[in-house]
Amino acid sequence: MTEGSDYDYLFKVVLIGDSGVGKSNLLSRFTRNQFNMDSKSTIGVEFATRSINVDGKLIKAQIWDTAGQERYRAITSAYYRGAVGALLVYDISKQATFANVTRWLKELRDHADSNIVIMLVGNKSDLKHLRAVPTEEATNFATQNELSFIETSALDASNVDSAFQTILTDIYRIVSSKTLDQSGDSVKAPTSDTIPVAIDSSAPAKNGCC
């Protein structure tokens, strides 16, 4: 059995945001239902997958977790190409990680496809007593910038599945409506897991996983 035949859509999603906000733990919670109080730092880019159901279709999410440190930006931004979704994560207990969201958005504008679906994720919602970023402030920011928004906790698992489910559904809606609009040229049935579906038909993702 090959991976090429067991799903209807393959979406490449990147996890970005400052170091230490919990990107790797969101990924391990979503793909393996695991949380590590002390996990190793991410070096460059690491990667995992999970399939979910949307409207009766099997969607395989190919998720690239990136290192938050500035030094790795050259390597990590190369992975934005071909991504149809981005989870931009900050830590609700660290104001600075929220302040940096603007920089991360610029980063995406510079390196990712223009139609990429972005979701703002305020992680560590379990740290209620340490909250430094009010939910309302983040909601407003998300509205202004036309991002969807959710607060999660990789630790107690709240909203983690929901975050991924929401962004994958949003992507699916866009992709499937395009298929109807445009004779399906931009969205081919996957033949190999190496070519994620691109939203923008003018920039088909070749060598999608890098």
Added chain:
Amino acid sequence: MVIGDFELEIEPVVAAKARLPQGTMKSDAEEVVNDPFFRLLRSSHAPNPNLSSTLPENKTNVIARSGDTEKFLRETSIRHNRRLKFIDCLSKEDVDIAELRKLAWAGTPDDLRPIVWPVLLGYIPLPSNLRVPTLARKREEYLSLVQLAFARDRQSLDQQVWHQIEIDVPRTRPGVQLWMQETTQRSLERILYVWAIRHPASGYVQGINDLVTPFFQVFLSAYIDSDPELFDTSLLPQPILNAIEADCFWCLSRLLDGIQDNYISAQPGIHRSVKRMAELISRIDAPLYNHLESQNVEFMQFAFRWMNCLLMREISVQNTIRMWDTYLAEGADAFSQFHLYVCSAFLVKWSTKLRQMDFQAMGIIMFLQSPPTQDWGDHEIELLLSEAFVLCSIWHNAQSHLNAR
């Protein structure tokens, strides 16, 4: 009366400490900290320990029963002879570095590593009369670097560097007792911060924290009688902790001198190494190379980390320590040059398995992200090193020739 009570109280505490499961100090630790060769020179004048003393009692029984005694004794005697050669080499007034390199290439005995590594790195000088004063001076120098760096409050630290170090120190070898302790973590923090501000072109880069751990464990082992990974570092007398920390700092500095390009802006050293590795694989294992290409798997997707952390995320620290015996014996540029051949040999090791994975770019990358090396011991590492050596001797000149054109 008061004094008497005081003494009564202190005695049992010391005695209890010596028996604690967190570990015990070696009795000559105080001497060894000043002169790391103290133990070696002391014992080399004494009669050679006989063979049977190196056999743990239970092991003797098992072996006698299994009938492998002869093989075991032969191996023990080979090991014993190698040890003697090391001791011979290290006991000279002026250590013959070429000879030491030759010996260390094939692996260094655990108890000699704390002196062999610093000698190979050029941190401990070769002439015996220079060792004690040089070490004293370097450790003093490190202490003053620390004092300078942390002279004022936390706000005056380089915030960006400090912030990243603060996040990464608790994420260094998570779950291992030694590294989860306050004392060890503060030590690691100082080493990384002082190194970072002295090397502004790179600063602290994630993954450098991993590279400190083999040094720390090896140097710590010189002073204690138990497993370094379980040792409670708060039991260390301050001068010994200071010495370990300073020695780690200087040895890390020397190691990183050879791979600075891996950590400066845009990380050109890593890009160069990964590119050369891909070229090499295309020549030594074309079917694998073609397979990866047809699956759209790029070398950068897995080999970046192999270069950035010197394979420390893929193999155990014990494996790494054995590997560094050879790297340090190879010389200063082994961590960039020889390492490339090690990574190539490492990839080719999984060739059959990888070539069977069709339409599985993700599967291939995930496999290479966490290859099954959990039960690797010295034997597997030594095999890898010898395969790398063969590759290096065949291709190294050819590659430099190609690059020159």
